[in-house]
Amino acid sequence: MTYEPNADTDTSGRMAQIYSDLHKYIQDRFNGGGVEIMSPHYAQMRVGNRTTIPDNYLPAGYVPVALRIRRTDRHEDD
Numbered sequence: 001m002t003y004e005p006n007a008d009t010d011t012s013g014r015m016a017q018i019y020s021d022l023h024k025y026i027q028d029r030f031n032g033g034g035v036e037i038m039s040p041h042y043a044q045m046r047v048g049n050r051t052t053i054p055d056n057y058l059p060a061g062y063v064p065v066a067l068r069i070r071r072t073d074r075h076e077d078d
Helices: 012-032
Strands: none
């Protein structure tokens, strides 16, 4: 997923602050919805690891899901 915020303003001297505020608002809304926004260079093994969403957006008692592997096929020489 990609997004490109575009904005028009008559106060071009404030563009850096406007874009900063816009990015903050977008991230806050995604965090509030439980959705991580990941950068292309960021890699995280999600299974068993904590989310990158800040604590104040997580439900009370949040616990990362653990990885469980169960072998279902058995061979006689195992």
